[in-house]
Amino acid sequence: MTRKRVFSGVQPTGDLHLGNWLGAIKNWVDLQKTHETFVCVVDLHAITVPHKPELIAKNTISTAAQYLACGMDPKLCTIFIQSQIAAHSELCWLLNCVTPLNWMERMIQFKEKAIKQGDNVSVGLLDYPILMAADILLYDTDLVPVGEDQKQHLELARDIAQQRINSTFLTKNEPILKLPEPLIIKEGAKIMSLIDGNKKMSKSDPNDGSRICLLDPPELITKKIKRAKTDSFVGLEFDNPVRPEANNLLNLYSLMSGSSKESVLEECIEMGWGVFKPILAEATISKLEPIQIRYKELIKNPEEINRILKEGKTQAQEVAQATLQRVKLALGLLQEMD
Ligand code: TYM
Numbered sequence: 001m002t003r004k005r006v007f008s009g010v011q012p013t014g015d016l017h018l019g020n021w022l023g024a025i026k027n028w029v030d031l032q033k034t035h036e037t038f039v040c041v042v043d044l045h046a047i048t049v050p051h052k053p054e055l056i057a058k059n060t061i062s063t064a065a066q067y068l069a070c071g072m073d074p075k076l077c078t079i080f081i082q083s084q085i086a087a088h089s090e091l092c093w094l095l096n097c098v099t100p101l102n103w104m105e106r107m108i109q110f111k112e113k114a115i116k117q118g119d120n121v122s123v124g125l126l127d128y129p130i131l132m133a134a135d136i137l138l139y140d141t142d143l144v145p146v147g148e149d150q151k152q153h154l155e156l157a158r159d160i161a162q163q164r165i166n167s168t169f170l171t172k173n174e175p176i177l178k179l180p181e182p183l184i185i186k187e188g189a190k191i192m193s194l195i196d197g198n199k200k201m202s203k204s205d206p207n208d209g210s211r212i213c214l215l216d217p218p219e220l221i222t223k224k225i226k227r228a229k230t231d232s233f234v235g236l237e238f239d240n241p242v243r244p245e246a247n248n249l250l251n252l253y254s255l256m257s258g259s260s261k262e263s264v265l266e267e268c269i270e271m272g273w274g275v276f277k278p279i280l281a282e283a284t285i286s287k288l289e290p291i292q293i294r295y296k297e298l299i300k301n302p303e304e305i306n307r308i309l310k311e312g313k314t315q316a317q318e319v320a321q322a323t324l325q326r327v328k329l330a331l332g333l334l335q336e337m338d
Pocket of ligand 1: 005008009011012013018019020021022023024042045131133135136144145146147149150159188189190191192201202283
């Protein structure tokens, strides 16, 4: 039986944080054992907002190394760089030409990012979700493991595939593009900021203290947790709508310690913040320690990372090219003669 296919990616926009890991990468690590898994460093997405050219290549290698350090295994999965496979941009163009503009204008992340940027919004930022649809659809993907914030983008990818390609251009009975399903695992799907329990943890938050990065040294983790926003209620609890910070930090503790919500509640229900925070810091530091040790080893050897990425490129290219040809043919473009 053929295995179901998984595709996902992270932008190389600085160090990855707990949200990226718990919402996405940690699930990839499990899925690669049972699914045919493609993971990509989506560098073309990272240039849709103003970026520093001197950092992008460095961040791309570092992101790939963080995938590996988290447990992505090139023997089990395919790891590659988005910009090195031209089919991503080509399919994006083909999808651009069939997607209504008003579908794009209602994308929540576009609206949020555009507001922050004022006059300096690129066409690329508006097009971001179509490039993401191209990424996913190129690999005939079954499942896309992502955080909650990507749900609308996944719905768009399905709508483009179904309504604008399959229904419009289908000639034989075989669908041209496969419809992907999001895989959003509740516990890590929305990790919130340490300084505002109503905002998601994000790489673009100007306050570093709002997020814990996978590569933060132990002292910094302790400091960030110590400064994390709290409240003045007595005891700790999950799911109280007026205590978003308590819910987020307890949830983090559950994920970092590997204990169920029930046992975390039992352990922490009577704790004050002063007792709880050092325990959370300790659990986080020891969970991240093996990732940090592996990362330090890997990053000493960029040639090996590049070798893995080159191999990944060859494997990914073959699949991507076949899908691209299928779409070009369906859209009626002249086929090259051999
Ligand atoms: P990026 O780099 O912004 O986020 C990468 C992944 O991390 C998840 N995530 C979170 N999960 C839980 N809590 C958070 N606070 C949090 N912050 C981020 C995101 O949901 C995502 O899964 N657009 C994608 C990149 C992309 C992509 C793709 C993903 C481009 N093409 C194709 C899947 C398939 C993004 O959000 O990147």
